[in-house]
Amino acid sequence: MAQPAEQLVGRTAELGSLDRALAELERGESAALELVGDPGIGKTRLLAELGARADAHGQLVLSGSASELERELPFGVFVDALDEYVQGLDPRRLDSLDDDALVELAHVLPSLPARGEGNGAPRPDERYRTHRAVRHLLERLAVPKPLVLLLDDLHWADSGSIELLGSLLRRPPTTAVLIALALRPRQVPERLSGALERADQAGILTRLELGPLSVDEARELLGTDVGGAVYEESGGNPFYLQQLARSPRDAAQAPSAGVSFAGVEVPRAVAAALSEELALLPDEARQALEGAAVAGDPFELELAAAAAGVPEASAMEALDELLQRDLVRHTDVPRRFRFRHPLVRRAVYEAAPGGWRIGAHERTAVALADRGAPAVERAHHLERSARHGDLAAVAVLCEAGETAAQRAPATAARLFGAAVRLLPPANAEDLGKLLSAMAQAHFAAGEFYEAYAALLESIELAPADAIESRITLTAACAGLENLLGRHQEAHARLMSGLESLSDTSSPAAVALMRELAVDGFYRMEYGWMRDWARRALDAARPLGDRPLTASAAGILTLAGVFDGATREAESARSECAALVDAMTDDELALCLDFAVDTLAAASLYLDRFEEAGARSAQALDVARATGQGQVVQILFWSGTIRTLCGRLDGAAEVLDTAIEVARLSGHAEGQAWNLFSRSLVATAAGDVETALATAEEAMEALRGLEKSFPSLGAGLALASALLAAGEPARAVEELVTSAGGDELPLMPACWRPAGFELLTRLCLALGRRDEAAAAAARARALAQELGLRMPAAMADRAAAAVALDAGDSMSAAEQALASAARAKEVGAPVEAALARTLARRALAQDGERDRAAAELERAAAEFEARGALGHRDAAERELGKLGRRKHRRTRPGKADGAGIESLTERELQVARLVVDRKTNSQIAAELFLSPKTVETHIRHLFHKLDVSSRVEVARAVERADRRGTRK
Secondary structure: OOOOOOOOOOOHHHHHHHHHHHHHHHOOOOEEEEEEOOOOOOHHHHHHHHHHHHHHOOOEEEEEEOOOOOOOOOOHHHHHHHHHHHHOOOHHHHOOOOHHHHHHHHHHOOOOOOOOOOOOOOOHHHOHHHHHHHHHHHHHHOOOOOEEEEEEOHHHOOHHHHHHHHHHHHOOOOOOEEEEEEEOHHHOOHHHHHHHHHHHHOOOEEEEEOOOOOHHHHHHHHOOOOOHHHHHHHOOOHHHHHHHHHOOOOHHHOOOOEEEEOOEEEEHHHHHHHHHHHHOOOHHHHHHHHHHHHHOOOEEHHHHHHHHOOOHHHHHHHHHHHHHOOOEEEOOOOOEEEEOOHHHHHHHHHHOOHHHHHHHHHHHHHHHHHOOOOHHHHHHHHHOOOOOOOHHHHHHHHHHHHHHHOOOHHHHHHHHHHHHHHOOOOOHHHHHHHHHHHHHHHHHOOOHHHHHHHHHHHHHHOOOOOHHHHHHHHHHHHHHHHHOOOHHHHHHHHHHHHHOOOOOOOHHHHHHHHHHHHHHHHOOOHHHHHHHHHHHHHHHHHHOOHHHHHHHHHHHHHHHHHOOOHHHHHHHHHHHHHHHHHOOHHHHOOOHHHHHHHHHHHHHOOOOHHHHHHHHHHHHHHHHHHOOOOHHHHHHHHHHHHHHOOOHHHHHHHHHHHHHHHHHHOOHHHHHHHHHHHHHHHHHHOOHHHHHHHHHHHHHHOOOOOOOHHHHHHHHHHHHHHHHOOOHHHHHHHHHHHHOOOOOOOOOOOOHHHHHHHHHHHHHHOOOHHHHHHHHHHHHHHHHHHOOHHHHHHHHHHHHHHHHHOOOHHHHHHHHHHHHHHHHHHOOHHHHHHHHHHHHHHHHHOOOHHHHHHHHHHHHHHHHHHOOHHHHHHHHHHHHHOOOOOOOOOOOOOOOOOHHHHOOHHHHHHHHHHHOOOOHHHHHHHHOOOHHHHHHHHHHHHHHHOOOOHHHHHHHHHHHHHHOOOO
């Protein structure tokens, strides 16, 4: 990193904070620093000082800066900071990154060679994969020495950079990485300010607010006395002081009121001084400087010359003049230069004649095209120069939008919008496609209302006789309204579309009926849902369209099980499964949400747990392979399935990811869906604090929205958490209110036995025995109607609780053990273990202490294996009261050991599978872990074994085996 060009004065307290941050970094702790202040206050200078001090400590320093006029370049500030350094790395430094991470990084960093897509280009919903890849890259770069990442002018960062930074602050790198950023507080985008505020509250971020220099410090900065008028006019701002010092006029001659200059409120004297400085430039230097302002900041000499329309030799001569006057400065990269300050660049750009600027952008776009620059670089200049009707420019903007859509959808939406403005009205078909692409990009960026507006405009553009197109767009619009929580509007739109539908046998009609079924789901009218799903399936079958038919069959499967029609659900499941198994991935991509993912969810509630897991994995695989599918929904069902299957660590990981994805897009209902499911995971694990916090957050996310299915789920999760927290009275209120009354009528039939089991326990906790018995009886009756094992297991457990409370310990034990057996048979080990703890109480009450202890030991072992550590601890406390030893845990590594000796038993298992050349996914499947957990274990292996690749891990294990160090 280049040494700071200017003297640093004052800032004693801030420098102390920088030194403390660097000291913590040396100890291996990651951290983040935020430098906040007005333009010119010295943020960039202090960042440079931090870089110089880190460099003196032997730490790796990388720096990047956002630029005001180039906000559409995806991940621009991170590219500026990382790209050239990564390009120069020995490729072996990246060996520890898996193929997926390298594919993602190749899309972010232009210097990395494009790789095979592996699992395919992700949808915008999956940009968390990009964030994870960059996080892993930073972790790798911080080995063997700490990394200091300096990010300047973040208030101008593009949407992709903002989202990535927010992700890094939520989940900081696990190695020694210091992220230091500088920004202007009054220009920070709302999404960035929210991320920074959360990081500050979490104690992850240290905020340094830079104030003015004192009179003595101002004197030291300028090397001369400072007049009272000059100091007062500058307000102690270092840049303003230096700018006034450059002016031959007395600052006191200018009025002191502030003026808007280059988009920033600055003292009038400062604006006058800067304008005067620029006015004194020779014409050739001024023209070259204006070309540089168009070319970018930093800029390349060749592009600046092209933008200015002057020969490169002339631009080079002018550059010497600009360097001498300190209007531009060298960077670490040859033939690349920066403006002295962003205000200087903006002032030059705004002062250039408007017509000349259009021509300069046009010349720059041509120069970039001649050198083969990607569309996303050329788009910036075409946006500002292309003529209306320029179809070649439209094509470039569309290509740039498609490239950006996968990882920076807000940028893509703006690029598509620019293409829309250039497209002639006569191209109505292309305009409709562009608007649809723009709607999808807005949707992925969380700009739902903008997406909604684009869809509405698409409907308006559709010809009146294009019934199919209009109906298809109507269904899509209603789907978005349901997503926004505007369920009444969605229902009205769908009914209006139905009235205009004359042919009910077309694909568009099936899409509309399918959306009507989904509308019933949101409104918790499961009979309506089932009726329209059946109609959609009947209409789809004669069309011979497999994706469309599978979609309708998938919805009918879920509708049947939700409405208590088990036979119809099974029949639809068989039909849907046969269609899904016969289709290619490309076909599945057309029906992923409605067929594969819905089939996974419905299979879970039809006691087909193994099939549910396999279908859920298939849905995610196809989504990644084809770039299709609503990943938030897929992750929700994946987490829910894992929870019931007892894969609690994996469920938590999946749902935490889904919550992060929903937060990125600002999707309130999506957050609520995954938060309430995450709460249920925590309840299953015995983590009461997390269960309450996530359930409460789910309720808060839904505040102000219409009551719908997510409201039911959030209420159920909160009631479960409140019971675990010892608040049964409030829990009853939440459960009954969310489910529509004591009979829980809004709850799906397949959920209701579990709901009545929860209500049974709540009533018993409140001493309301008659109500508890009635709830248990309802659970039993409904379970018999459904004819399914999991509902029967819940009914058994409810009956056991009532019998135990009544003192009938023999009957209680019998029914609790029956519940455990059913739950185990269907594949719900945590529910089986919970039933065993109830059986333990009944057996102990009946005087059978040995049997009680045996059941409790089995439960404790199951809790341990499934990650239900809160329940395991409670079971072990009860075992202690029965005089039994606690369940033995996984053996830890030796605290004072080194190398292989320091590994835990689990880490050694992972290491041995690495020796066997297993991939992370294969290790995860074999050890019943989440891929993320495997990644964590492997990072620990690298650290403990002091290695940097999987090959070295294998060698270390093989050496230890030969010595007999670990068995």
